[in-house]
Amino acid sequence: MPExxxxxxxRRALEPVLHGARITAAAVMHPRTARRNERPDDxxxxxxxxxxxxxxxxxxxxxxxxxxxxxxxxxxxxxxxxTVVSPESPVERHTRFRSxxxxxxxxxxxxxxxxxFVAVFTPEEAKRSSLAKLGxxxxxxxxxxxxxxxxxxxxxxxxxxxxxxxxxxxxxGNIYADxxxxxxxIDPLRAGxxxxxxxxERLRRSIRPVLEEGLRHGGTSLDDLAYLLPDGRAGEFLxxxxxxxxxxxxxxxxxxxxxxxxxxxxxxxxxxSCQR
DNA sequence: AACGATCCCTGTTGGC
DNA sequence: TGCCAACAGGGATCGT
Numbered sequence: 421m422p423e424x425x426x427x428x429x430x431r432r433a434l435e436p437v438l439h440g441a442r443i444t445a446a447a448v449m450h451p452r453t454a455r456r457n458e459r460p461d462d463x464x465x466x467x468x469x470x471x472x473x474x475x476x477x478x479x480x481x482x483x484x485x486x487x488x489x490x491x492x493x494x495x496x497x498x499x500x501x502x503t504v505v506s507p508e509s510p511v512e513r514h515t516r517f518r519s520x521x522x523x524x525x526x527x528x529x530x531x532x533x534x535x536x537f538v539a540v541f542t543p544e545e546a547k548r549s550s551l552a553k554l555g556x557x558x559x560x561x562x563x564x565x566x567x568x569x570x571x572x573x574x575x576x577x578x579x580x581x582x583x584x585x586x587x588x589x590x591x592x593g594n595i596y597a598d599x600x601x602x603x604x605x606i607d608p609l610r611a612g613x614x615x616x617x618x619x620x621e622r623l624r625r626s627i628r629p630v631l632e633e634g635l636r637h638g639g640t641s642l643d644d645l646a647y648l649l650p651d652g653r654a655g656e657f658l659x660x661x662x663x664x665x666x667x668x669x670x671x672x673x674x675x676x677x678x679x680x681x682x683x684x685x686x687x688x689x690x691x692x693s694c695q696r
Numbered sequence: 697a698a699c700g701a702t703c704c705c706t707g708t709t710g711g712c
Numbered sequence: 713t714g715c716c717a718a719c720a721g722g723g724a725t726c727g728t
Contacts, residue, residue, distance in 0.1 A: 421721070452705085480722075498721045499706080514706090533705045535722060550723075577699060586723080594721065685701070686721070 424591030425634035479590025497535025558591035580608035581684035
């Protein structure tokens with residue numbers, strides 16, 4: 421599934437393709453994909469003729485600043501995939517968006533479940549959008565322990581739910597939240613406000629290594645339907661997961677069977693012995 | 697304000 | 713074998 425690691429992998433692949441390129445054509449192929457723009461027609465109209473000045477990321481959002489002070493936003497949702505192909509390349513099933521550059525590349529969003537979207541915002545629109553509510557990026561702007569502890573203070577929601585809340589920290593999704601909590605030795609169901617400073621410190625120190633290990637392996641491809649690298653390869657992190665999807669299998673640290681529970685409406689995997 | 701539940705989507709899976 | 717309900721989940725929205 422596309423979480424921070426997968427989006428960052430896509431960003432790194434897109435940067436040399438898009439940075440400095442001019443968009444020569446754009447088309448939204450499915451109305452739902454443009455739903456985040458107040459005027460859906462703006463997406464294609466605003467893109468054509470613009471130059472991409474940077475390829476950035478905040479949490480799970482891919483952010484491409486354009487000239488004319490516009491911001492091109494791509495979110496992969498849960499089944500979105502960005503492909504870089506030649507314009508003659510056959511259009512894959514579930515292609516929701518296409519754009520061409522003056523360098524002869526075509527950038528497409530293939531997204532069967534249409535949870536992803538493409539938007540082009542003015543600065544004012546960006547400020548009104550959910551982008552403005554995102555917390556600090558979990559990889560590039562991880563807050564110091566005391567600040568993170570302050571954020572969690574008094575919160576009664578399970579720490580797993582808080583890690584999934586993009587306003588608390590931007591980028592973690594269901595897979596990496598479970599992996600981080602296992603590495604930190606924290607029970608996903610504990611209330612955020614119950615964590616003491618030592619817990620928060622372990623939590624904070626677990627985030628970067630888990631994300632960086634994911635990045636080294638090209639992210640997590642659960643199956644060939646969902647996330648793939650832009651060149652079509654599958655990410656290899658699936659085989660390195662310690663808890664996610666491993667119900668009843670032995671904990672790789674202590675051998676206790678991994679359990680599955682539902683937290684915040686999401687499958688949550690943990691070791692009942694290592695995580696307290 | 698915080699929190700849990702529900703909904704949006706469609707390909708895949710598992711039970712009968 | 714075939715059918716269909718259940719499941720997966722990021723984020724918006726709604727009710728409490």
